[in-house]
Amino acid sequence: MPNKAFEKVIENLTLNKSFKSLKLEGFLNEFSHSGQLILRNIFQLFNDMVHFYMREVKEEFPFDSELVGFFNYNFDDLFINKTEKPFFADRLFANRLVNLANSFRMSAARNKIYIFKGPAGSGKSTFLNNLLTKFEDYIRSDEGLIYEVVWRIPSEKGAYDPIPISHEVEEEGYAFPEDSEGHFFFHGERLLEDTVFEVPCPNHDNPVLLIPKEYRANLLREIVPEGEFKKRLFKHKQYQWVFQDQPCTICSSIFDALIERFTIRDVFSMIFARRYFFHKKQGIGISVFNSGDDLEKVIVRENEPVQKFLNEFFQDSNKVKYLFSSYSSTNQGIRALMDLKAKNVQRFLDLHGIISDEVHKVSDLEERIKSLFIVLMNPGDLEHIGEQNKKDESSIDHSLKDRIHEILVPYVLDFNTEIKIYINTFGDQIKLRFMPHVLENFAKTVISSRIKHESKAIQDWVKDEVVYKKYCDPDFLILKMYFYAGIIPDWLSKEDRSSLKAEVWKNLLAESESEGHEGFSGRESNQIFDEFYSKYSKRRPITMKQVGEFFLDENRELKKKIPKDFLKHLTDLYDFEVLKEVKDSMYDYNEEEISKTILNYLVAITQNIGDTVKNPYINFEEVLVTSDFLDIVETHLIGHNAYPVVKERFRREAIAEYASVTLAKEIKVEGKKITESNQYLEMFSQFTKTARQKVLEPYGKNNNFRIAIKEFGTEDFLKYDTKIREKIKLLFANLSGKYGYTQDCAKTVCLYVLDNNLADKFEF
Numbered sequence: 001m002p003n004k005a006f007e008k009v010i011e012n013l014t015l016n017k018s019f020k021s022l023k024l025e026g027f028l029n030e031f032s033h034s035g036q037l038i039l040r041n042i043f044q045l046f047n048d049m050v051h052f053y054m055r056e057v058k059e060e061f062p063f064d065s066e067l068v069g070f071f072n073y074n075f076d077d078l079f080i081n082k083t084e085k086p087f088f089a090d091r092l093f094a095n096r097l098v099n100l101a102n103s104f105r106m107s108a109a110r111n112k113i114y115i116f117k118g119p120a121g122s123g124k125s126t127f128l129n130n131l132l133t134k135f136e137d138y139i140r141s142d143e144g145l146i147y148e149v150v151w152r153i154p155s156e157k158g159a160y161d162p163i164p165i166s167h168e169v170e171e172e173g174y175a176f177p178e179d180s181e182g183h184f185f186f187h188g189e190r191l192l193e194d195t196v197f198e199v200p201c202p203n204h205d206n207p208v209l210l211i212p213k214e215y216r217a218n219l220l221r222e223i224v225p226e227g228e229f230k231k232r233l234f235k236h237k238q239y240q241w242v243f244q245d246q247p248c249t250i251c252s253s254i255f256d257a258l259i260e261r262f263t264i265r266d267v268f269s270m271i272f273a274r275r276y277f278f279h280k281k282q283g284i285g286i287s288v289f290n291s292g293d294d295l296e297k298v299i300v301r302e303n304e305p306v307q308k309f310l311n312e313f314f315q316d317s318n319k320v321k322y323l324f325s326s327y328s329s330t331n332q333g334i335r336a337l338m339d340l341k342a343k344n345v346q347r348f349l350d351l352h353g354i355i356s357d358e359v360h361k362v363s364d365l366e367e368r369i370k371s372l373f374i375v376l377m378n379p380g381d382l383e384h385i386g387e388q389n390k391k392d393e394s395s396i397d398h399s400l401k402d403r404i405h406e407i408l409v410p411y412v413l414d415f416n417t418e419i420k421i422y423i424n425t426f427g428d429q430i431k432l433r434f435m436p437h438v439l440e441n442f443a444k445t446v447i448s449s450r451i452k453h454e455s456k457a458i459q460d461w462v463k464d465e466v467v468y469k470k471y472c473d474p475d476f477l478i479l480k481m482y483f484y485a486g487i488i489p490d491w492l493s494k495e496d497r498s499s500l501k502a503e504v505w506k507n508l509l510a511e512s513e514s515e516g517h518e519g520f521s522g523r524e525s526n527q528i529f530d531e532f533y534s535k536y537s538k539r540r541p542i543t544m545k546q547v548g549e550f551f552l553d554e555n556r557e558l559k560k561k562i563p564k565d566f567l568k569h570l571t572d573l574y575d576f577e578v579l580k581e582v583k584d585s586m587y588d589y590n591e592e593e594i595s596k597t598i599l600n601y602l603v604a605i606t607q608n609i610g611d612t613v614k615n616p617y618i619n620f621e622e623v624l625v626t627s628d629f630l631d632i633v634e635t636h637l638i639g640h641n642a643y644p645v646v647k648e649r650f651r652r653e654a655i656a657e658y659a660s661v662t663l664a665k666e667i668k669v670e671g672k673k674i675t676e677s678n679q680y681l682e683m684f685s686q687f688t689k690t691a692r693q694k695v696l697e698p699y700g701k702n703n704n705f706r707i708a709i710k711e712f713g714t715e716d717f718l719k720y721d722t723k724i725r726e727k728i729k730l731l732f733a734n735l736s737g738k739y740g741y742t743q744d745c746a747k748t749v750c751l752y753v754l755d756n757n758l759a760d761k762f763e764f
């Protein structure tokens with residue numbers, strides 16, 4: 001009995017693995033639908049791979065990311081999901097990687113060494129391992145379709161002897177019988193498989209290169225269907241190689257040798273296209289070298305059976321030399337050095353010769369190499385090599401630098417990514433043990449050790465630094481961290497927000513290039529978190545105070561890596577945020593009431609104190625104009641501490657605006673309602689804002705209110721009067737619904753706000 005389950009496995013594997021080689025003609029037929037896949041060199045392939053795994057997260061634009069070039073890319077599929085060890089790309093790095101990939105599409109990529117440079121513990125080897133493993137997967141997928149040349153040369157004498165079927169045979173040489181559709185037969189299809197000798201191209205040439213150069217353009221013009229791809233193919237620089245490159249020396253010599261004996265039609269019939277797969281472990285398509293790996297002793301590689309066959313077939317041992325180097329196995333592939341130490345230094349220097357002119361000698365053959373060279377290194381490594389080689393090869397240093405493209409892999413600078421790392425290591429439940437904002441602030445504290453203490457970009461841009469005194473550090477590290485995470489905090493002043501243009505962003509992003517190279521490494525920050533979490537997570541919820549206590553502990557050595565007073569300023573911001581949340585949660589001012597107040601004010605200011613006036617906007621209700629009324633409204637509109645002169649000026653200007661703009665223009669000319677006018681809308685929003693700010697006033701110093709909060713949820717709570725009970729219920733409901741506080745956290749934060757007198761701290 002056949003085992004059904006096992007049969008199923010075989011069936012699935014057959015489906016997965018069976019990629020039949022195509023005859024050249026079949027390969028050319030593929031251009032009608034898959035040209036844009038088949039015609040890719042390694043650089044174009046890399047770009048497609050990156051975009052294949054990337055998701056762009058559309059966000060409600062806090063800024064014009066297109067203009068700024070700072071997008072929210074998600075690389076979870078490339079670096080996190082289904083990996084042995086995840087790598088966390090923050091927003092800055094993700095943008096760098098996409099920019100690199102896109103640059104490969106912009107031009108005919110030249111050989112360069114792409115150096116990913118980052119300090120120890122930045123995770124760069126994890127980055128590269130994941131990238132290469134996923135690249136291998138990508139090449140196996142439908143989207144990763146790419147072909148390489150394999151020669152199928154008839155091996156048995158009988159197979160290429162003239163076979164007298166119904167066919168005319170050329171007088172000399174060997175010809176293959178052909179059926180009516182132009183397919184060649186040896187002794188029928190099955191025999192073909194048995195009697196051919198496969199000679200793969202060791203350089204993984206794209207089969208299109210076997211079409212002689214001078215015919216390629218015309219052929220492609222015929223077989224590639226009209227459309228976007230065709231336009232790009234003939235116009236874009238990235239496709240220059242399709243028309244300019246030659247097949248490798250081995251393929252050229254096989255072609256030349258065969259053409260002496262066969263018709264061109266026959267020679268083409270021996271060219272097959274098979275799918276090119278990468279096998280990192282076997283060093284095919286992708287080769288990765290560690291510093292301890294021995295240098296290859298025999299530089300010239302050969303393949304005895306193939307060479308023997310070729311010698312016998314052509315009866316000449318010089319016609320085709322099947323010789324190649326280890327570089328050929330990663331031609332149109334990736335060659336990577338995991339560091340720049342020990343034996344990898346020599347490998348790195350060897351690359352120099354290769355990349356300068358793309359050609360090197362293998363025995364007496366020329367081998368042309370086009371690969372993506374990737375090197376990982378620590379800062380300073382390159383300079384070190386330069387010094388070592390100055391004495392004997394002074395030119396290397398300079399010319400090598402021209403051939404290097406650096407991409408930085410610093411420590412994470414985006415606090416949301418930093419949190420993702422903790423969650424990955426310690427589990428999702430850690431979020432529940434922290435008061436809202438506090439985990440974020442832990443991550444910000446870690447990141448503060450990694451960024452520079454001065455920012456010219458921000459200093460040049462921020463107009464009035466004093467505005468931020470109460471909730472941001474004077475060096476604006478906190479503000480910068482928000483930007484690196486792609487967030488514009490809502491405490492940014494209106495003025496600065498409107499001047500936050502692409503230019504400012506560009507300066508900021510340029511500044512980021514020099515950051516993340518020192519401070520707590522990725523490894524350290526995980527250890528620090530571990531220690532912190534095991535100390536405090538039992539007494540939940542973890543508060544801001546504990547974060548400060550932990551980092552500033554004299555016994556812990558963490559303090560010196562954190563900028564002076566950073567935690568004080570971070571706590572200020574925390575205070576500012578939680579105060580706002582508590583106030584907002586208590587606020588239930590009646591909008592209708594506010595609207596009425598503003599409309600009465602607008603009517604009242606044009607009258608004299610003591611007058612009674614009918615308000616046309618609210619059914620001619622009577623309003624008594626008193627100085628108290630005007631004063632209360634103006635306090636809400638311009639602030640508590642405004643001097644009488646300021647209030648008077650404000651009133652004068654309001655009257656002028658009301659008459660000349662609101663009435664004369666907006667209402668009379670534009671036909672707006674009073675509640676649609678600018679003046680009304682601005683007053684309404686300002687009044688609401690102030691009312692919200694002042695909402696704590698009646699309760700701040702009320703001890704009953706404080707104790708009632710403590711007793712919320714217990715029977716004792718019921719003894720308080722309805723007004724307090726309702727207020728607290730509203731407060732707790734909003735804190736939970738709007739801001740995600742559990743009852744426990746809500747209590748803690750309310751008491752924190754009251755006990756620290758935060759309402760006074762932020763009184764303007």
Ligand SMILES: [Zn+2]
Pocket residue numbers: 149201202203204205247248249250251252
């Ligand atoms: Zn070749």
